[in-house]
Amino acid sequence: MAGTQSPDNQPNKSNLDEIRQTRIQKVGQIKDLGLNPYCYKWEITDHAQQLQEKYLDLAPGEEILDEVSIAGRIMARRVFGKLAFFELQDETGRIQLYLEKKKINNTMSDPEGSNLIGAFNHLKKLSDAGDILGVKGNIKRTEKGELSVYVSEFAILTKSLLPLPDKWHGLSDTEKRYRQRYVDLIVNPQVRNAFRIRAKVTAGIRRYLETRDFLEIETPVLQSEAGGAEARPFITKHNTLDMELYLRIATELHLKRLIVGGFEKVFELGRIFRNEGISTRHNPEFTSIEVYQAYVDYHDMMALTENIVSSVTQEVLGNTKVSYQGTEIDLTPPWRRVTMHEAVAEASGIDFAKFTDFASAKSAAEDAGIAVPEDCQTIGKLLNEAFEQKVESSLIQPTFITDYPVEISPLAKPHRDKPGLVERFELFIVGRETANSFSELTDPLDQRARLEAQADKKAAGDVEAHDVDEDFLTALEYGMPPTGGLGIGIDRLVMLLTDSPSIRDVIAFPLLKSQNNQDKSGLETDPGNSESKEGK
RNA sequence: GGGUCGUUAACUCAGUUGGUAGAGUAUCCGGCUUUUAACCGGCUUGUCCUGGGUUCGAGUCCCAGACGACCCA
Structure with a gap:
């Protein structure tokens, strides 16, 4: 604490800090109620997607007394005076929570020493979008047709301190999506699906x-000699053996x-x-x-x-x-199976099999608009160049x-x-x-x-x-x-x-440049523009 | 390595000819028992990527750099 600064005089206090501080206060309030804002477990009987499928035919307004217990993250809150609708997201999908003051307060006793009145108010005042919530209740499709868990009991299992991205636009900044993949996964369900497929x-x-x-x-x-492909390896070192090693x-x-x-x-x-x-x-x-x-x-x-x-x-x-x-x-x-010679002949008109000397093959290639690099000195390499330049991208x-x-x-x-x-x-x-x-x-x-x-x-x-x-x-x-x-x-x-x-x-945590490598000018700069050849 | 585009509130984005930094969402306060981007009223929120330069004055113009996206090698 800076002794000279009054609590009211905090420069650079951003909105994010305020949100975080507010939520930390809520953590304290939850503890004051004798509850744990970071619980140990919750018995789950069902998942959102399975419930959506199981009760597909339930008509609007109908209620079923089947008891379910689910858990997940609060993705949206629509709070009325004595009624609230939350959207709960678990690994499988989302389901609406139908939260009614009367029902919740009837089944959950008011914790002693509470300065809030009734469990419904705890939920209303102390939960936020982003929190992990466990709920028990029965199934009900609302009048408006939304399948819901009609909640009788709940617990905030984990209090979230940071706000979720915009509920409508989500997170679209590609850099943030890769650097903070956990946020990407929370708000973009198709991303979760890609890793499920993987x-x-x-x-x-x-x-x-x-x-x-x-x-x-x-x-x-870790290998003492890299091999099996033409590619530049990462080099590391075993300290005790004082030995240079390569990553495979x-x-x-x-x-x-x-x-x-x-x-x-x-x-x-x-x-x-x-x-x-x-x-x-x-x-x-x-x-x-x-x-x-x-x-x-x-x-x-x-x-x-x-x-x-x-x-x-x-x-x-x-x-x-x-x-x-x-x-x-x-x-x-x-x-389709096609030889490299056939594929190149098809695309460029040149049959490289008929050449016996490099010079005539090279001039034919150049006439066909194939750029021949310095280190390309044999007919075979020329064929490969022609393939890469004229054929590869067309093989859909x-x-x-x-x-x-x-x-x-x-x-x-x-x-x-x-x-x-x-x-x-x-x-x-x-x-x-x-x-x-x-x-x-x-x-x-x-x-x-x-x-x-x-x-x-x-x-x-x-x-x-x-x-x-x-x-x-x-x-x-x-x-x-x-x-x-x-x-x-x-x-x-x-x-x-x-x-x-x-x-x-399709890589959960792809490699990105470090954001704070301001000055590493002493280090070798890596052109890193080559593509490996061969190797399976 | 080259080119194009981008970087402004926690998120999604505006920002005119160089002249006081904006909206929506979220948050916070109040109201509300059928919402589903809930709604209504009110408040709050800034390293305009960084560093230089030009200018009376730069989010805006110029230079250099960082990071990212895409294309090319």
């Missing part, structure tokens, strides 16, 4: 795989070790970290599932991808057709692009028929890469040569390349059975199924 998707995928005898095995997040950029290399060890069907659904830019499609931490199955190839993985995605979609949405940003996406199998309906150049696929097995290509596919939906899969490379000497080429790139300064994982090569030398591998981007799949335009809409 949970059903991950549970559904796990169930699908577990019933087919796949094992989920957890592999390290993929789960690939460890899951393959498990296949070497004798497991035939494994997967891991978990968090991946990539130290890259942030956009509507990228968050530095995101969720992937990688699946590995011995004795199958990438054709089998295509079927598996179709089956997982379509069956989970059916399970979660009751349909395999989804509407995404105004476009209907049909996820009913089978999906689910499409498997197959048979990638070996240069951009260091972990995939050479194509059994097509020299220079590998047995790989990526799945595109609404122009976004959603899954990636190979017939896994099992030849340890070929794998060594490709990883050493990556290590050379790292030595030359490529921050997305990594050193050779010798232990992984040792595992391959013991012998890995023929294996199909698959990675699916869970966030992008959930975006599709929730009709979300941004990845931040």
Whole structure:
């Protein structure tokens, strides 16, 4: 307390402070009544949505004596002299509370020493929108047709100190929605629904795989060498071991070790970290599932991808057709399959398979309006550039692009028929890469040569390349059975199924810049504008 | 990294040619037994994102920066 300042003379006293102070006073008044403004429990018998469904046919004015006990947050208050209507929101939805002075005061005794008269007045004076309330009562549909709990008993279970956003406009400021997701969740029910769907998707995928005898095995997040994708890793440090560690950029290399060890069907659904830019499609931490199955190839993985995605979609949405940003996406199998060469030829008129030297391929590409970057020095990379620039964004309906150049696929097995290509596919939906899969490379000497080429790139300064994982090569030398591998981007799949335009809409707490990093000029600035290649 | 737009009360937003900072909601006080964005009457609420500059005077104009959204690389 500032001794020199009188209580009346408080500069900068904002309206928010006043509201908060008023509510803190109410906390005191509740305690003075011998009640606890932060209760321990409330026995719940029902939820709002279930009651709305159960009593759908109850006519206006009708009352049913079924006793219910529910709890939730007060979202709206309409208070009359001796009557009040509250809207109570629980996880499932909302239901109106019909609060009548006569009924409440008859069933709830007036606490001793009260300076308020009657329980109804306690409710009227001490509750606010935002408080967590527990109520008991029976069911009644009001004359105006609103299903209500006709309350006989209540308790303020948790007193809220801060006001809710505008009851009509809600919270629309995107930054506040992400920074204070709890407020977003309180006032925007569709946001809660997106995370409900997300949970059903991950549970559904796990169930699908577990019933087919796949094992989920957890592999390290902290690794001494990042690998399994071309991406810039986060670097951290173990203090006692005095060892630099990386957060994983993929789960690939460890899951393959498990296949070497004798497991035939494994997967891991978990968090991946990539130290890259942030956009509507990228968050530095995101969720992937990688699946590995011995004795199958990438054709089998295509079927598996179709089956997982379509069956989970059916399970979660009751349909395999989804509407995404105004476009209907049909996820009913089978999906279109087209080789990368065919797709590029279709879009640009150039058949890259017929070129034998880079120079003529490059001039043909440039004639077709394809920008060729400096580090693009092979026909295979040129093909990939052409694909990214001319094809990718047009792949709206689910499409498997197959048979990638070996240069951009260091972990995939050479194509059994097509020299220079590998047995790989990526799945595109609404122009976004959603899954990636190979017939896994099992030849340890070929794998060594490709990883050493990556290590050379790292030595030359490529921050997305990594050193050779010798232990992984040792595992391959013991012998890995023929294996199909698959990675699916869970966030992008959930975006599709929730009709979300941004990845931040499906990540509960997306990464945002700190608001008070005023001056950190000594720190390295990260361009963070690169997108990772390969990797499931 | 580049571009466009934005940042004003707790929330949603106005703010004219540079001339006293506004509305609705919420809160608070009073009234009310059928409301559902309840209604009626009254009161209160500001780091106009930050820092400079121009000017007699800046929410408004100029410069730099922070944060966010979208697009591009």
